[in-house]
Amino acid sequence: MNTTDTASSLEASRKPRLFRVPRNVHWGLLGLLGPVTAFLGIFFLMPLVIMAIFSLLEPGLYGGVVWSFYADNFGRILGWANGPIEEFDIVYLRILMRSFRIALITVALTLLVCYPVAFWVSRLPPRRRNFCLFLITLPFFASLIVRLYAWVLILRPSGFLNQLLSTLGAIREPIELIYTETAVLIGLVYIMVPFMFLPLYASIEKLDRQLIDASYDLGAGRIATFRRVILPLTMPGIMGGAILVFIPTLGNFIVPSLLGGAKVLMIGNLVEQQFLYARNWPFGAALAMLIMSVVLALLMLYVRTTLKRRSPRGTAAKPRTKDRAEGLT
Amino acid sequence: MSKLFGLLRQRFLTAYSLLFFVFLYAPILLIVGYSFNSNPINMMVWKTFTLDWYRSIFGLSTQLGENALYVESTDQLLAAVRTSLVVALTTTLFSTVVGTLTALAVARYRFRLQSFYRFLLFMPMVMPDIVLGIALLIFFVSVGMPLGTGSIILGHCTFLISYVFIIVSARLAGMDTRLEEASADLGAGVWTTFRRITLPLIAPGIAGGAMLAFIISMDDLVITYFISGVDATTLPVFIYSMIRRGIKPEINAIATLLLLASFVIAAVGLYLRNKQHSATPATTEKDPNDE
Structure with a gap:
C-alpha cells in the first residue's frame, strides 16, 4: 500500500506516527535517510563497484592498471597460464583450497569447543549463568591484536609452552609450534569462540527440556536423543554460529601472518601481497571478488533456509521434530 | 548405576x-x-x-x-594513541548520528525501499574486512584522496553506521509506540515528541551503539592497515607492525594497558545494559509463561 494514502487517510482521525507525513513529499524521511544514502553510496557501494571493475583490468608492468578488459585475473587463480613467461601453476588454487579447509576446520573446532560449554552454562543458576556469559563476551571486546600476540608468546620457540614442556622434561629442544597450520587453527579458534558461542547458546537455552525427557521416556538412548531431538532443535544456532565463524575466517590474514608465517598462507595473505608488495592490484581485486562472492552465496543460502524454516509453510519444522521424537518408539 | x-x-x-x-x-x-x-x-x-x-x-x-629501550620512540607510540582516539571519537560521533537517523526512518516509516535499506546496512557488517579494506584503498587511490587520518575515519564509518543502526533499531522495536501517539494526541509536535518521548526512551540504545562503535573503531586493524597510508598509524596497526619486527617486553606493557582500557569500557557497558534489563521489563519478568 502507498505510504501517502495510509498517512492521509488516518490523518483526519489521529496522528498515528511520530513523523506526520506531509501530503506528497516525505521531507522527514528524506532528511533521515539522506545522510546514510549519500555516505554508503559513495564510501561503500562505489568502492565495491570500482573493485569489481579493477578485477577485470589488465595489470600494468610496474604496478597500476592498463584500462583494457582482461579476464585472466580470475583465470590465474585457477592456474591459468597467461603470457609467455607464466606457466600453468596451481599455487594459488592450493592456497585457496587451504583457506577453505582451514575455515571449515575452524568452524568444526569452535563448535566442538562451544557446544558442551553452552549446555553447561544454560543449566547454571541465573546469577552464575549471567556471570559466565559476561566472561565469554568480555574477550570479544579486548583488542584482537593483543589476544593474538598472547599466542605468539605461547607458541614461539622460546615461548611459554616450550619452556613449560622442557621444564617438565617432556622435550629436550624446542619443538616447532609456531608457523604451523596447527598454530593458525589455535589462533583462529581462540578469536572466533564468542561468534560461535552466542548463537549456539541462544538456541540451546530455548531447548524444551520436556522434549528431551519425552525422548528418554519413550525409550530412546542418549545418542538417539541427541541425534534426533537435541541436534535438530539446536540446528539454527549451529548454522548461525557456523556462518558467523566461517565468513571472517575465510578472508583472515592477520592470524596466518602472525602464527603461520610464510608457510601457512591463506587467501587473505595473497590479497595483502598483491596490494602491498607485488602491486598487482587487478589480481588482488579478483581474489577479493572471489572471497566476496563466496560470502554472499553462503549468506543467501543461509537466509533462504532460515526463511523457509520460519515462513508459514515451513512452520512444520518444529512440530516435525516433535513427531520425530514421538516416533522414536 | x-x-x-x-x-x-x-x-x-x-x-x-x-x-x-x-x-x-x-x-x-x-x-x-x-x-x-x-x-x-x-x-x-x-x-x-x-x-x-x-x-x-x-x-x-x-x-x-x-x-x-626498544620502543623506537615514545613519540611514535603516543602519536598512534592520539590518532586512534581522534579516529574513534570522530567516527563514533558521525556513525551514531547517521545510524540513529536511519534506524528512526526504517522503524517509523513505511516505504518501498525499506527492505533495500535493511539489506544495505546489513552488508557492511558481513563484508569480510579484507574485502572492504582493499575496496576502500582502490577507491581512495582512484579518486586521488590522500591516505591518512581522514581516510581512516571515512573507512570506519562505512561499517560502524550499521552497528549503531542494529542496536538502535532493536531499542526502537522494543519501544511502546503508544507513548508517541499519546504525545501527539496531547498536541505535541513532531520535534517535541521526538525530544521528550522518543529520544529519552531510545537513549540507552544510542549510548550502547556509540560505545560499541568506539570499541570497534579503537580495535580495527585490517581495514585501517590498508587505508592508513604512511603518515597516520593507529594503535592496533602500530602494535601489529611492532610484533612483526620482533617480540619485545614493552609490547607486554602496552598490551596490558590496552586490555585494561577495553575491559573497563566493556565491563561498564555490559553492567549498564544488565542493569537496564533488570530495571525496565518488569512486566515480562512476572510473566507466568516465561519459564
Missing part, C-alpha cells in the same frame, strides 16, 4: 567448561604477568617484579640499560 554415570558426566562437563575458561583467559593473564617481569633477555623466565617496561613506554627514566 546410571545415576553414577550421570554424575560422572556432569563432572566431566564441568571440568570441560572450566578448561574452556582457562583457555579463554590464561593467554591474556600471561601477558599481564610478563609485563611485570624484569628479565630483559628472556621474558619467559621470571626474574623480579618491575614497572620499568611501563616507565619506558612513557619515556620515563628506568633502570634498564640504554640498549634495553
Whole structure:
C-alpha cells in the first residue's frame, strides 16, 4: 500500500506516527535517510563497484592498471597460464583450497569447543549463568591484536609452552609450534569462540527440556536423543554460529601472518601481497571478488533456509521434530 | 548405576567448561604477568617484579640499560594513541548520528525501499574486512584522496553506521509506540515528541551503539592497515607492525594497558545494559509463561 494514502487517510482521525507525513513529499524521511544514502553510496557501494571493475583490468608492468578488459585475473587463480613467461601453476588454487579447509576446520573446532560449554552454562543458576556469559563476551571486546600476540608468546620457540614442556622434561629442544597450520587453527579458534558461542547458546537455552525427557521416556538412548531431538532443535544456532565463524575466517590474514608465517598462507595473505608488495592490484581485486562472492552465496543460502524454516509453510519444522521424537518408539 | 554415570558426566562437563575458561583467559593473564617481569633477555623466565617496561613506554627514566629501550620512540607510540582516539571519537560521533537517523526512518516509516535499506546496512557488517579494506584503498587511490587520518575515519564509518543502526533499531522495536501517539494526541509536535518521548526512551540504545562503535573503531586493524597510508598509524596497526619486527617486553606493557582500557569500557557497558534489563521489563519478568 502507498505510504501517502495510509498517512492521509488516518490523518483526519489521529496522528498515528511520530513523523506526520506531509501530503506528497516525505521531507522527514528524506532528511533521515539522506545522510546514510549519500555516505554508503559513495564510501561503500562505489568502492565495491570500482573493485569489481579493477578485477577485470589488465595489470600494468610496474604496478597500476592498463584500462583494457582482461579476464585472466580470475583465470590465474585457477592456474591459468597467461603470457609467455607464466606457466600453468596451481599455487594459488592450493592456497585457496587451504583457506577453505582451514575455515571449515575452524568452524568444526569452535563448535566442538562451544557446544558442551553452552549446555553447561544454560543449566547454571541465573546469577552464575549471567556471570559466565559476561566472561565469554568480555574477550570479544579486548583488542584482537593483543589476544593474538598472547599466542605468539605461547607458541614461539622460546615461548611459554616450550619452556613449560622442557621444564617438565617432556622435550629436550624446542619443538616447532609456531608457523604451523596447527598454530593458525589455535589462533583462529581462540578469536572466533564468542561468534560461535552466542548463537549456539541462544538456541540451546530455548531447548524444551520436556522434549528431551519425552525422548528418554519413550525409550530412546542418549545418542538417539541427541541425534534426533537435541541436534535438530539446536540446528539454527549451529548454522548461525557456523556462518558467523566461517565468513571472517575465510578472508583472515592477520592470524596466518602472525602464527603461520610464510608457510601457512591463506587467501587473505595473497590479497595483502598483491596490494602491498607485488602491486598487482587487478589480481588482488579478483581474489577479493572471489572471497566476496563466496560470502554472499553462503549468506543467501543461509537466509533462504532460515526463511523457509520460519515462513508459514515451513512452520512444520518444529512440530516435525516433535513427531520425530514421538516416533522414536 | 546410571545415576553414577550421570554424575560422572556432569563432572566431566564441568571440568570441560572450566578448561574452556582457562583457555579463554590464561593467554591474556600471561601477558599481564610478563609485563611485570624484569628479565630483559628472556621474558619467559621470571626474574623480579618491575614497572620499568611501563616507565619506558612513557619515556620515563628506568633502570634498564640504554640498549634495553626498544620502543623506537615514545613519540611514535603516543602519536598512534592520539590518532586512534581522534579516529574513534570522530567516527563514533558521525556513525551514531547517521545510524540513529536511519534506524528512526526504517522503524517509523513505511516505504518501498525499506527492505533495500535493511539489506544495505546489513552488508557492511558481513563484508569480510579484507574485502572492504582493499575496496576502500582502490577507491581512495582512484579518486586521488590522500591516505591518512581522514581516510581512516571515512573507512570506519562505512561499517560502524550499521552497528549503531542494529542496536538502535532493536531499542526502537522494543519501544511502546503508544507513548508517541499519546504525545501527539496531547498536541505535541513532531520535534517535541521526538525530544521528550522518543529520544529519552531510545537513549540507552544510542549510548550502547556509540560505545560499541568506539570499541570497534579503537580495535580495527585490517581495514585501517590498508587505508592508513604512511603518515597516520593507529594503535592496533602500530602494535601489529611492532610484533612483526620482533617480540619485545614493552609490547607486554602496552598490551596490558590496552586490555585494561577495553575491559573497563566493556565491563561498564555490559553492567549498564544488565542493569537496564533488570530495571525496565518488569512486566515480562512476572510473566507466568516465561519459564
